[in-house]
Amino acid sequence: xxxxxxxxxxxxxxxxxxxxxxxxxxxxxxxxxxxxxxxxxxxxxxxxxxxxxxxxxxxxxxxxxxxxxxxxxxxxxxxxxxxxxxxxxxxxxxxxxxxxxxxxxxxxxxxxxxxxxxxxxxxxxxxxxxxxxxxxxxxxxxxxxxxxxxxxxxxxxxxxxxxxxxxxxxxxxxxxxxxxxxxxxxxxxxxxxxxxxxxxxxxxxxxxxxxxxxxxxxxxxxxxxxxxxxx
Ligand SMILES: NC(=O)c1ccc[n+]([C@@H]2O[C@H](COP(=O)([O-])OP(=O)(O)OC[C@H]3O[C@@H](n4cnc5c(N)ncnc54)[C@H](OP(=O)(O)O)[C@@H]3O)[C@@H](O)[C@H]2O)c1
Numbered sequence: 001x002x003x004x005x006x007x008x009x010x011x012x013x014x015x016x017x018x019x020x021x022x023x024x025x026x027x028x029x030x031x032x033x034x035x036x037x038x039x040x041x042x043x044x045x046x047x048x049x050x051x052x053x054x055x056x057x058x059x060x061x062x063x064x065x066x067x068x069x070x071x072x073x074x075x076x077x078x079x080x081x082x083x084x085x086x087x088x089x090x091x092x093x094x095x096x097x098x099x100x101x102x103x104x105x106x107x108x109x110x111x112x113x114x115x116x117x118x119x120x121x122x123x124x125x126x127x128x129x130x131x132x133x134x135x136x137x138x139x140x141x142x143x144x145x146x147x148x149x150x151x152x153x154x155x156x157x158x159x160x161x162x163x164x165x166x167x168x169x170x171x172x173x174x175x176x177x178x179x180x181x182x183x184x185x186x187x188x189x190x191x192x193x194x195x196x197x198x199x200x201x202x203x204x205x206x207x208x209x210x211x212x213x214x215x216x217x218x219x220x221x222x223x224x225x226x227x228x229x230x231x
Contacts, residue, residue, distance in 0.1 A: 004071055010043075013165075031053065031055065033056055059101060077121075099142055123136065123158065156207075156226070197231070199227075
């Protein structure tokens, strides 16, 4: 059986890098694009050039279940997330996008009766006790549901994901990453290498390569990856 991966959030900064890394590894790739995307033609061209297939399954558990039953992916990448700015335009929230769509993918995988490696892009700093529906709380909630689901998983908790190739301007993220990296560079020089590995920012290309490696490594099944595991 050939190896097939389904990438949700394929159009994002991390998603694009994951699609490219999968194709470099020779994995058949379904790059999911929301069906109402105004940039569908762009994605058809960009992903097509990489040898990936664009999938526009509507966002519903039923429709995703049918797609998973038909295609039987060996890995499902959940790389979705909104921002306050984007949410103000399309109405998405951390509860409906970051949690809601991701939970739909997991429900559909279970309903399809497949046992793919579910690779969930969470975040550094996730843990219990956050304010309901906040950025970190929805991630913690989903992580717990994924671990309890019985579906094989990899949870990734990166620090800032940023780089000159990010096409959306996120000044606060870039400043945060730069300041953090400067402090951590100093810590590294003073011997705090573990600290630097865990909290330094990363690029989508580095993270994408690591996520694909973790998706395919038998040893990474049911693990939480952070720091140097994601480089
Ligand atoms: N950036 C960081 O520093 C950082 C650090 C740690 C964790 N994370 C988390 O990692 C994940 C990916 O990050 P990223 O920077 O790669 O994200 P990104 O570039 O903003 O991409 C987000 C993805 O989510 C999709 N999406 C957003 N709103 C949607 C909606 N309402 N309906 C359907 N799809 C929607 C986007 O699709 P469209 O293109 O169609 O909008 C896109 O594919 C996010 O959960 C993020 O919070 C980010």
